[in-house]
Amino acid sequence: MSLAIELRRGLVLGAALTLLSLPAFAQAPSQQAPQHQPSASSGSDASPTPSTGAQDQPGADRSVAVPASREAAGADTPVGTVPEHDATNWVNYGGSNAADHFSPADQITPQNVGKLEKVWEFHTGDKEPPADQAIEYAFENAPLKVGSNLYVCTPSQIVIDVDPATGKEKWRFDPKVKKEALQNIYHAACRGVAYWQAPEGTQECRTRIIYGVSDGRMLAIDAEDGTPCTSFGENGTVDMLAGIGEKVPGFFSPNSAPTIVDDVVVMGHQVVDNQALDAPSGVVRGWDALTGKMLWAWDLDRPGQYGPPPEGKSFTRGTPNVWTMIAADKELGLIYLPMGNRADDYWGGGRTEQEEKYTASLTALDVKTGEPRWTFQTVHHDIWDYDLGSQPTLVDWPGKDGPVPAVIQASKQGEIFVLDRRNGRPLMPVEEKRVPQGTSEGDHTAPTQPFSTAMPAFSQDRLTGASMWGVSPIDQLWCRIQFQKARYEGTFTPPVEGKSGSWIEFPGDNGGMDWGGISYDPINKVLVVNTNRMPDLKVKVPREEVKAKPIGQRPEGEKGSLGGPQVGAPFGINSGKFLSPIGVPCIAPPWGYLSGIEIPSGKLLWKKPLGTPADQGPFGISSHIRIPIGTPNNGGSVVTAGGVTFIAAALDDYIRAFDTRTGEQLWEARLPAGGQANPISFTEGGRQYIVLAAGGHHFMRTKLGDSVVAYALPENTAAATTNGK
Amino acid sequence: MTDGTTTYPARSRAHRSYTAGQWLLMAFGVIVGLLGVPLLFGGAYLIYLGGSAYYAIAGAGLIAAGILLFMGSMAGLWIYALTFLLSLVWGIAEVGFDGWALIPWTVGPAILMIIALLFIPVLRSTGRRVAQEEWAR
Known part of the structure; x- marks a missing residue:
């Protein structure tokens, strides 16, 4: 190793070298992408069921219970709304419940985007606590913008209402999330919150912010002043752990924005990955946005039952969960769940029929009852942690006989599936192809996997020994030895065990595509996709050699580190990016791309390496090299009606603008910290803003901070553009 | 071997x-x-694992070149130059003319090549001095 460093130092002399040394996100503690999963059950402690009149029988009429409770809350009519998404607002994590990350605001164009300037920078004050607290931050928030309010949610899940034009704080609400929960989760994050307008005549909290926090609570606060809505749940709080069973802080942790449709708050939650088969249930529930009463629960291993678990039982333990954002179609009355896997990602033995059916699937539920309407599986018998991380994107797919309501689902394995969202049938052909076979005893591999052959696939190029890379022949050799020792037979190489016990998973479990989602510009009919091209090197650890303790059993000194003990499976898991000992990726760049895809042809219009090594370099020294080599990235993009795409996400602290049609970079600006989040766009007072949370990300090893930044055209330019219309 | 052969400089x-x-x-x-050591041994292991023979060959070349350079012999420079050429040719054969992919094959080896070339005057004078001392005996 010292030799490698010596050589490396020599190389540093040459500017060229610094380029290569991307200690990137070196060792994420034996895990990586945010994920979670659940497992098979033992109805251990039966927490009190939610204080709801929800029924055990499917199809039972809930209309009786709901209005009664609504009357108690003082509503005249039972109908609330989520505001329409237009140029002036941003009402869901993905823009609207359709999650297309598109803003109809069109003031900023490819011609004037170069004039953008930072108009304000807001500091939340919520900075990562000192290392001894063992809480790691990832400011993954996409704010909401409704009226003259910008709702920011910080990693410790403080909600702050910021004036969108000035960046001045109006009020904040601190839920005081339990420290143990934040220590136990992969990283402290709040991807977003939901906004809802209560029916006319509602006595308190006419407008609300509703969201889940990592210690298992759902909260409703007044969107005007941040005070808890006392008529919601108990004094503004719903215990999401009701019916979940054993309560290990953080094991069950909502941190993605809820989706509200037809007055129903729909939310899943994260379950920390690879801890134990006996994990919290992946149950997805719907609650009344007015009262906080649970309306239904989709506990997939209790088909046909949509109420709380039977007395003395919990929701089925360890089932596939939904940790990311959900999309919804109000007209069809459907919600679209991007599903994860059962607990213990890499062990598929003993899964139930229902778990097999829904793992890594896109599943549509009836928003009023929680009953599944259709399901489409993106990975059969997933033993790679290819859970769906991207929020589904609903679009009008241009068809021969007019637009077809479609849902586009991006996946970690680099596939983009296009389905008819009424019934789940593919609109672009899906082919089952044979994949490598054979895994651990007691488990099996699916003979085929689905490929969306008419759409571009990402990060599925076949690696060879010659693909191995480094900054010198020595670290390259190290990578090559690992490559030779590991099992690798292309995409979907099955997990193996044995002496070396390692396999290469490519794309890795951060994608392909992950929680940043994809963006769709319906004017230019371009789908914008940011992808990672990074392999993982994973090792099965024989049970007797597993040292990691599962969540809740880790000693004080190991707080904050999450191994992969996979209790209940025959082996533990040690999973990391495929990097050399000096933290450099084992394959040559690009490690990340931004691409534009033409709809409906599926033609790849452009594909550009995203990000430079400017803020990475040997020994933590920034290289300052500004060549777009394409870095790993997390977070997503926003597309605007002006034909401009904005994205940060990469390992360098920049936000960039691209021409949505050509992919040409038009503008960039230095961020105060890493931009691993989704920018949003809206107009306020006749001026279009681009807003991004720039607070860095723990496993991406980008600069941490607490900033929210806003960009706009200079006042005179903005006015001129507006007048010119 | 007798006095006055290549073992001489060490003694002198x-x-x-x-x-x-x-x-x-x-x-x-x-x-x-020293840079050659991990390449030789790691490279031998890689051959055992069924991988490329380049690293072991390059490691042997670096070790030989290192010893000869240490001894002040111009042959060390020639052996390094051959190893460097081998790296270029092998790298191009494996990954083509892809600039990024060629980095491990070229950048480090080229830096060492440049430094080695800078030692030519020293190697020349050392060589002359060795020759003179040998002759003087």
Whole structure:
């Protein structure tokens, strides 16, 4: 190793070298992408069921219970709304419940985007606590913008209402999330919150912010002043752990924005990955946005039952969960769940029929009852942690006989599936192809996997020994030895065990595509996709050699580190990016791309390496090299009606603008910290803003901070553009 | 072997003072040789695993070049140059003319090549001095 460093130092002399040394996100503690999963059950402690009149029988009429409770809350009519998404607002994590990350605001164009300037920078004050607290931050928030309010949610899940034009704080609400929960989760994050307008005549909290926090609570606060809505749940709080069973802080942790449709708050939650088969249930529930009463629960291993678990039982333990954002179609009355896997990602033995059916699937539920309407599986018998991380994107797919309501689902394995969202049938052909076979005893591999052959696939190029890379022949050799020792037979190489016990998973479990989602510009009919091209090197650890303790059993000194003990499976898991000992990726760049895809042809219009090594370099020294080599990235993009795409996400602290049609970079600006989040766009007072949370990300090893930044055209330019219309 | 063959310089060091350039050359020889060690052994392991033979060959080349450079022999420069050429040719054969992919094959080896070339004057004077001392005996 010292030799490698010596050589490396020599190389540093040459500017060229610094380029290569991307200690990137070196060792994420034996895990990586945010994920979670659940497992098979033992109805251990039966927490009190939610204080709801929800029924055990499917199809039972809930209309009786709901209005009664609504009357108690003082509503005249039972109908609330989520505001329409237009140029002036941003009402869901993905823009609207359709999650297309598109803003109809069109003031900023490819011609004037170069004039953008930072108009304000807001500091939340919520900075990562000192290392001894063992809480790691990832400011993954996409704010909401409704009226003259910008709702920011910080990693410790403080909600702050910021004036969108000035960046001045109006009020904040601190839920005081339990420290143990934040220590136990992969990283402290709040991807977003939901906004809802209560029916006319509602006595308190006419407008609300509703969201889940990592210690298992759902909260409703007044969107005007941040005070808890006392008529919601108990004094503004719903215990999401009701019916979940054993309560290990953080094991069950909502941190993605809820989706509200037809007055129903729909939310899943994260379950920390690879801890134990006996994990919290992946149950997805719907609650009344007015009262906080649970309306239904989709506990997939209790088909046909949509109420709380039977007395003395919990929701089925360890089932596939939904940790990311959900999309919804109000007209069809459907919600679209991007599903994860059962607990213990890499062990598929003993899964139930229902778990097999829904793992890594896109599943549509009836928003009023929680009953599944259709399901489409993106990975059969997933033993790679290819859970769906991207929020589904609903679009009008241009068809021969007019637009077809479609849902586009991006996946970690680099596939983009296009389905008819009424019934789940593919609109672009899906082919089952044979994949490598054979895994651990007691488990099996699916003979085929689905490929969306008419759409571009990402990060599925076949690696060879010659693909191995480094900054010198020595670290390259190290990578090559690992490559030779590991099992690798292309995409979907099955997990193996044995002496070396390692396999290469490519794309890795951060994608392909992950929680940043994809963006769709319906004017230019371009789908914008940011992808990672990074392999993982994973090792099965024989049970007797597993040292990691599962969540809740880790000693004080190991707080904050999450191994992969996979209790209940025959082996533990040690999973990391495929990097050399000096933290450099084992394959040559690009490690990340931004691409534009033409709809409906599926033609790849452009594909550009995203990000430079400017803020990475040997020994933590920034290289300052500004060549777009394409870095790993997390977070997503926003597309605007002006034909401009904005994205940060990469390992360098920049936000960039691209021409949505050509992919040409038009503008960039230095961020105060890493931009691993989704920018949003809206107009306020006749001026279009681009807003991004720039607070860095723990496993991406980008600069941490607490900033929210806003960009706009200079006042005179903005006015001129507006007048010119 | 008798006195006056290639083993000679090592012995002669005991009663010889070195110039700064010679000290640097010896240090460079040590570095080059040490860099070859992991390549040779790791490379042999890679061959055993069924991988490329390049690293073991390059490692052997670096070790030989390092020893000869340490001894002040111009042959060390030639052997390094051959190893460097081998890296270029092998790299291009494996990944083509992809600039990024060629980095491990070219950048480090080229830096060492440049440093080695800078030692030519030292190697020349060392060589002459060795020759003179040999002749003087």
